[in-house]
Amino acid sequence: MAAQPALTNEQIDAYRKRLSATDVEPGELREIALRLLADNDEWYSRADHWRESYRLAAGMTDDELNARIAIDEATKRHPRPCPFPESPDCSCPGD
Template sequence: MTDQSPLTHEQISDIRNRLADPKTSAPQLREIALQLLADSNHWYTEADSWRESYRLAKGMSDDELNALIAISEATLMHPRPCRFPDTPDCTCPDAA
């Protein structure tokens, strides 16, 4: 996990197993949590940098880019059988 590449499904599954294992000690849990925090911070920083590059390339303000993202999310088609945005009501099973 220290090479800062995205976690694979196997690694995620391994982490889940270690967290669920009663033999995993508190310092080991702490180490897992700190590693995940570092990874998360790395990928958020990376995403922010790409976002800023895109914004500058398009000559957009921060508000304009935020609006573009909001519009894109609001009009994104949901997986079937949900018919959003063709119908205004989202019927996705995990919708809050």
């Protein structure tokens, strides 16, 4: 599938409104769902590309980069109400 430009926040808000509208047709629902999934895939592929670029620039193996991410996660401060490490889902604001 050809990459489409990433959705803007305004477009996502518009889709959200359409999804909660009572007059939305199945065809439109399908179209919105497919567009949102494509957008999600695009974000993940960009994140993967960024990660790989960083890994190569830093001269690390995949395992080394994974270890570094794990160490960063384990050693950073997780003030409450972040549930880490009881839950792996860190809710701290990004730095």
